[in-house]
Amino acid sequence: MDIKLSIKNLDAYYGKNKVLNNISIDIPRNKVIAIIGPSGCGKSTFVRCLNRMHEVVGGTIKGSIELDGKEITNVDPVLIRKKMGMVFQKPNPFPSMSVFNNVASGLKLNGFGRKKDMAQVVEKCLKQAALWDEVKDHLNQGGMELSGGQQQRLCIARALAVNPEVLLMDEPASALDPISTTKIEDLIFDLKKNYTIIIVTHNMQQAARVSDYTAFFYVGDLIEYNETQKIFTIPDKKQTEDYVRGRFG
């Protein structure tokens, strides 16, 4: 199995509060990994440790995170975040920018690309995010004028524009209606050809539909990590089985 991200003995703290306990997990390349677990189990925190966003709210970590074999916990977070794109629960397009500028913002504000190249990249990313057809004639429309599902796909396009290798998605569809959710799920299935995707979800059925591997977190511990097909048919741990059956959490 080709490993993209290797996490070893990861502890995470907010102040003195320990929220993740000794997490070790190997993320394979170009697969979709779902992180499931009840509220407060640390799944969002885990994903935010990967692109160092936990530092923005005062979190600290111990342990090792390796991307393609290279340690990233001591590297400038700005560099890491260019390699790991993130999509949030509530769509957050920049209100002061048009659709085009939203997608291009990651490039523009990092000083890359000339105007000509920018248009190509924007089109490519909007196509990858399955949004191009809906906005191609309205690229100068404000980012906030789209519907919720479209805004989220816009945010996905924006994340793809900086050409990340890994896509981190923190409950990307939980604020959306069922049809938009299906579109996002289909999108993820497509995107995994080119990206390694880690998706946090509190919706188990979504995890079952979308992912190749599933990790079950509970109160800061990693209880079980296996192929999704196994987790939902014959999980190793009773706790996992109880959770996926809906018996708690």
Add this chain to the structure above:
Amino acid sequence: MDSKFFLYKKKFISAIMMSLTFVAALVAIVPLVLIFYYTISKGITYLNFSFFTAMPKPVGELGGGMANAIVGTLILIGIGGSIGVPVGIMTGIYLSEFGKNKFGNIVRFLTDVLSGIPSIVVGVVAYTLVVVPMKHFSAFAGGIALGILMIPTIIRTTEEMLKLVPHTLREGGLALGIPKWKTTINIVLRTAWKGIATGVLLGLSRAAGETAPLLFTALGNRFWSTNIGQPIASLTVYIYDYAKSPFEDWNQQAWTAALVLIMLISILSLLFRIVTRSKYKMN
């Protein structure tokens, strides 16, 4: 029978309360209406082109204008703004983005205190700090006094407007690998700038209407001057001088100056509205 009585009683009390609030609103606008009425009706007589271009005539001679005072007010707002606006906005940015610590709290507290200090006190302080070392009154000193007065308002509004920007936008910017300072300027500030501009307008308007601090700093000038090292005329000081003078003619001119001052602030407000109008609709 009983319940019907209670129902009517409730409706009656409700109607009385609503009427009282309505009456209070009417009472509140009475002074505003009177101000506009008097300023316009008394000031309009002398409002002509020459008011804006001519210099004040000596006592006894009729006519003349307040060109120097109008320009003076603008220069004073300009100097005050060039100090107050950058300091105010950048302090507001510091407090909102980086200031969740003891130092930030101290700054916030002092800002609140500063916003309550009477403007005459600020004038006296500016006199001590600027006029005395320079050994004469000047537009520069006046500008500093006005700048100091603007700062608290601009800091508070900037911080509040920046706080209104949802945290998810900052996260979105940072997650793209954009450094914090760039995120703050290009995403957060760009989103909040209209609110901040309103704060700046409030600050400038307040400064334009001050009289007391100018008495100790810019003093006043019956002649044309654009030299910031020298005393300078201003509309507010002229209104003070002309209104308390015994000359009927000068009293009239004071009304007109008041009208011009109000017009100036209204134009400023209108300009801001035009500049900050919405380019994109919100969903």
Add this chain to the structure above:
Amino acid sequence: MQEHYSQEIERLKTNLIKMASLVDDQAERVFNALETGDVELCRGVKPKDLEIDAYDNLITTQCENIFALFQPVAVDLRFVISSLMINNQLERCGDIAVNISQRVKKTSGFHSLIIESGILEMGQKARLMLKNSIDSFIQNNSKLAGEVILNDEEVDKLNKHCFNYLVFNMQADNSLIEPCTHLIVLTRHIERLADHATNIAESLVFYVEARLIAHQNKHPKLPEE
């Protein structure tokens, strides 16, 4: 999650069809052997059945995965349920084909008996029922399935007729006891084959029309109904 799910459903359907055509081939072979008396045709039927059993496990696992991962509802749910049922029936048909081949080998010399007793006719009817039931689910044709269900009665009638004929012959001639016993067992296999074909057709009707038509009017109504 349309595309991934559609792919899985297609794979399931493809495997079912492959299994069904294997079973159909087996049936073709053994009934040809019954008709012509050519025992060579029965060679290789037993090893082929192992492949059918392998498909049984594969399809069961596929259905389990689809239930676990996609939680299908409505027509999708009925499709997976009926696939499980049809899979089960096909596997049994495969076993029956093996059983029939064994009986055919033992009675190849008694061709006239086979024809006169009506076993051949019964066998041909059952063979056709199986073929039609498989076709009905490949084509989603509930009309064809309905015909198969009606034919089951005829096969049952023929079964009774064969039984009586063979018993009569056994009573008349002692030497015919052994072959006739084999032939009675053979008729039992054929009758079971027709039953399974009927079940396949009923499963198809359940999938397409959402109606459970098995055992209608034959049992007392349960309290929950």
